[in-house]
Amino acid sequence: MLAKGTNDNEPSLESKLSGGGKRAALTVVTVLIGVLVVAGSVLFLGKNQQEPAVLAATVIGTASTPQGELPHATVELSIYPNPSTSVPGPVPVGSRIGDPRSANAPSGWPFYWPSTSLQLPANSLITITVKQYDGSTTVWNNYFAKVHGTVDGTAIYNGKAQKEIEPDNVAHTFTIHQFAEVTQDGFFVSVPMLAVPSTAKDEANGYPKPQEITFSFITGGPGEYVWNCEDPCGNGYVDFGGVMSERGWMSGTVTVV
Numbered sequence: 001m002l003a004k005g006t007n008d009n010e011p012s013l014e015s016k017l018s019g020g021g022k023r024a025a026l027t028v029v030t031v032l033i034g035v036l037v038v039a040g041s042v043l044f045l046g047k048n049q050q051e052p053a054v055l056a057a058t059v060i061g062t063a064s065t066p067q068g069e070l071p072h073a074t075v076e077l078s079i080y081p082n083p084s085t086s087v088p089g090p091v092p093v094g095s096r097i098g099d100p101r102s103a104n105a106p107s108g109w110p111f112y113w114p115s116t117s118l119q120l121p122a123n124s125l126i127t128i129t130v131k132q133y134d135g136s137t138t139v140w141n142n143y144f145a146k147v148h149g150t151v152d153g154t155a156i157y158n159g160k161a162q163k164e165i166e167p168d169n170v171a172h173t174f175t176i177h178q179f180a181e182v183t184q185d186g187f188f189v190s191v192p193m194l195a196v197p198s199t200a201k202d203e204a205n206g207y208p209k210p211q212e213i214t215f216s217f218i219t220g221g222p223g224e225y226v227w228n229c230e231d232p233c234g235n236g237y238v239d240f241g242g243v244m245s246e247r248g249w250m251s252g253t254v255t256v257v
């Protein structure tokens with residue numbers, strides 16, 4: 001019975017070959033699918049991890065500075081607590097695929113707008129004006145509640161020059177924090193962004209009246225730098241994960257040309 005059954009069940013050479021052929025074909029198809037998935041993911045992630053469109057400073061003339069008469073350029077930024085119909089916010093990047101926070105993260109993540117990729121002219125006075133619409137997150141270190149690296153050590157908060165703000169009134173910071181490469185000029189600027197009071201009511205655009213922060217600094221020679229928010233507005237490890245490390249939201253590049 002066993003022998004008969006075995007013989008009966010023994011596949012013919014032809015079917016063995018076709019079975020093996022099927023398996024081989026299946027293996028090839030499986031590998032091909034894998035290759036396509038990986039290639040597709042690389043393309044997708046690469047496309048989606050590109051920096052946001054560059055926001056170039058507008059040269060408006062010259063200005064007298066402690067370093068003499070220099071070209072003067074301005075940049076206008078906003079910080080929003082969440083996207084809206086009027087402010088769509090950054091496009092989610094591929095790195096968040098599979099992240100358990102991805103389902104609800106983008107809508108509740110604050111972001112700099114319209115871009116986190118800034119381009120500034122070299123050896124120039126740069127004035128950045130920020131309309132800040134977000135609430136506070138207390139900084140871990142009061143160093144980041146102070147103004148560093150601006151022309152006179154101050155930033156202007158709603159028309160008033162200040163060297164620092166209350167640590168628990170910091171919403172975010174704009175900090176060009178990267179240690180310069182040996183071929184680049186040193187470049188460190190850090191300005192705390194004043195928070196909107198928690199009692200502030202939303203206006204017609206869905207956001208409260210913003211705080212206006214203006215600060216000026218002088219660029220050196222050409223170079224590639226990185227800026228980051230240093231106020232722990234994210235999640236994960238000491239609240240520096242999530243949005244804090246996300247290009248397009250709370251970190252970006254400063255290219256001096």
Ligand SMILES: [Cu+2]
Pocket residue numbers: 171172173229230231232233250
């Ligand atoms: Cu932040």
